Amino acid sequence: xxxxxxxxxxxxxxxxxxxxxxxxxxxxxxxxxxxxxxxxxxxxxxxxxxxxxxxxxxxxxxxxxxxxxxxxxxxxxxxxxxxxxxxxxxxxxxxxxxxxxxxxxxxxxxxxxxxxxxxxxxxxxxxxxxxxxxxxxxxxxxxxxxxxxxxxxxxxxxxxxxxxxxxxxxxxxxxxxxxxxxxxxxxxxxxxxxxxxxxxxxxxxxxxxxxxxxxxxxxxxxxx
Amino acid sequence: xxxxxxxxxxxxxxxxxxxxxxxxxxxxxxxxxxxxxxxxxxxxxxxxxxxxxxxxxxxxxxxxxxxxxxxxxxxxxxxxxxxxxxxxxxxxxxxxxxxxxxxxxxxxxxxxxxxxxxxxxxxxxxxxxxxxxxxxxxxxxxxxxxxxxxxxxxxxxxxxxxxxxxxxxxxxxxxxxxxxxxxxxxxxxxxxxxxxxxxxxxxxxxxxxxxxxxxxxxxxxxxxxxxxxxxxxxxxxxxxxxxxxxxxxxxxxxxxxxxxxxxxxxxxxxx
Ligand SMILES: Nc1ncnc2c1ncn2[C@@H]1O[C@H](COP(=O)(O)OP(=O)(O)OP(=O)(O)O)[C@@H](O)[C@H]1O
Ligand SMILES: [Mg+2]
Numbered sequence: 001x002x003x004x005x006x007x008x009x010x011x012x013x014x015x016x017x018x019x020x021x022x023x024x025x026x027x028x029x030x031x032x033x034x035x036x037x038x039x040x041x042x043x044x045x046x047x048x049x050x051x052x053x054x055x056x057x058x059x060x061x062x063x064x065x066x067x068x069x070x071x072x073x074x075x076x077x078x079x080x081x082x083x084x085x086x087x088x089x090x091x092x093x094x095x096x097x098x099x100x101x102x103x104x105x106x107x108x109x110x111x112x113x114x115x116x117x118x119x120x121x122x123x124x125x126x127x128x129x130x131x132x133x134x135x136x137x138x139x140x141x142x143x144x145x146x147x148x149x150x151x152x153x154x155x156x157x158x159x160x161x162x163x164x165x166x167x168x169x170x171x172x173x174x175x176x177x178x179x180x181x182x183x184x185x186x187x188x189x190x191x192x193x194x195x196x197x198x199x200x201x202x203x204x205x206x207x208x209x210x211x212x213x214x215x216x217x218x219x220x221x222x223x224x
Numbered sequence: 225x226x227x228x229x230x231x232x233x234x235x236x237x238x239x240x241x242x243x244x245x246x247x248x249x250x251x252x253x254x255x256x257x258x259x260x261x262x263x264x265x266x267x268x269x270x271x272x273x274x275x276x277x278x279x280x281x282x283x284x285x286x287x288x289x290x291x292x293x294x295x296x297x298x299x300x301x302x303x304x305x306x307x308x309x310x311x312x313x314x315x316x317x318x319x320x321x322x323x324x325x326x327x328x329x330x331x332x333x334x335x336x337x338x339x340x341x342x343x344x345x346x347x348x349x350x351x352x353x354x355x356x357x358x359x360x361x362x363x364x365x366x367x368x369x370x371x372x373x374x375x376x377x378x379x380x381x382x383x384x385x386x387x388x389x390x391x392x393x394x395x396x397x398x399x400x401x402x403x404x405x406x407x408x409x410x411x412x413x414x415x416x417x418x419x420x421x422x423x424x425x426x427x428x429x430x431x432x433x434x435x436x437x438x439x440x441x442x443x444x445x446x447x448x449x450x451x452x453x454x455x456x457x458x459x460x461x462x463x464x465x466x467x468x469x470x471x472x473x474x475x476x477x478x479x480x481x482x483x484x485x486x487x488x489x490x491x492x493x494x495x
Binding site: 098 | 405406407409415
């Protein structure tokens, strides 16, 4: 199985690099693996994800995603790489002036699918996250948990190769959480999608084998 | 309200540029007619001993495009009223020949002087009057006005372009969040800036329509009502329908330039 993500002596920091968030982290994630990342608030979980989709450059060490070194990747290649990712943000990052249905199919729109395909896919995806009746509403007309599920549906829209999820169930009750976990398990199992999930609570009922990383005191450690 | 203000801040400077372009066009056209008028209305006065053909004049200077012989009989008839037939015939025989010479283009004093010299080099030519002075001061004033107007239009255009880019930056800020989200999902530049383009192109169309309407009004209503001679005479060149296409193309070019200059300046959006 091939490496999807390979970090070696990775150091991440904001601004001029004086304050390190992650220091000297090395790990490898292979295709089709399911990974949970936990750690205290402010430890750098979101920061690590940000580096994985190329929004934050490593100050030291190297980070290779999908075979591309993110330090030297060209703009066009990064676009291509991102188009294969399904990203779920902690703060949702929905586009508020678009309807829920349009938000969900953003990845399909970027890939250039026809509006008919976008429409049918929007309906299918919203059904999966139990939001069918909200298709024509705008994000700000939804509850926090509903917005979060729109974000999840959007991330799954184009059957991504990698899912990067930041607290995808942070605002959800157990029932809705399980709906999300099921979707991700299915993606991982049926499509061999690599899934990285930042969460403060690993689900108790989880049928797939998974790996677990903890971020603490700037380090990234695997729990065995 | 904010929506209208937002668009006006874009449409007004764009209109200023388009107005400048259209003024420039109209001015070029009217001055063309005016220059043609000056050229056609101008003639040199030449006195020769013997009659001369156009080709003979042209052999002396190539700018000469036409000759008109002034009828000597008329002159003689004036001064020989009550004089006997034979005397008047004698006077006529002693009189030289008078010509008005037309030129092929509008020339400056120095060039007129050169033509005068060329003509006088022929022994047959007795006298040349160029009327250089009055003719040239008119033209100088005219050229000066033309030059100032062009500078003014250029200045307006540059200032307006800056205003357009400024407004574009405000828009970019308003659309920043969406553009960032789209970028994270791998959207190419064209798709990300699509909304900016759409809004800006709409405004370009609005600005073109407004400017065209203004000029059409001036042409078909105001120009004839104004009673200003130069307006009435030049009504035809005030605004041509083909100008709409030219204005629209200019507006689109400006918009594309503005959008790209703003979108490209925003690379590397870090949170
Ligand atoms: N854009 C930024 N500029 C500067 N510092 C930042 C920025 N974003 C985050 N930080 C800092 O980096 C550290 C890690 O933040 P991060 O968001 O990665 O934490 P987290 O583990 O995701 O926390 P939480 O569980 O609360 O979401 C924090 O101390 C935070 O203040
Ligand atoms: Mg976080």
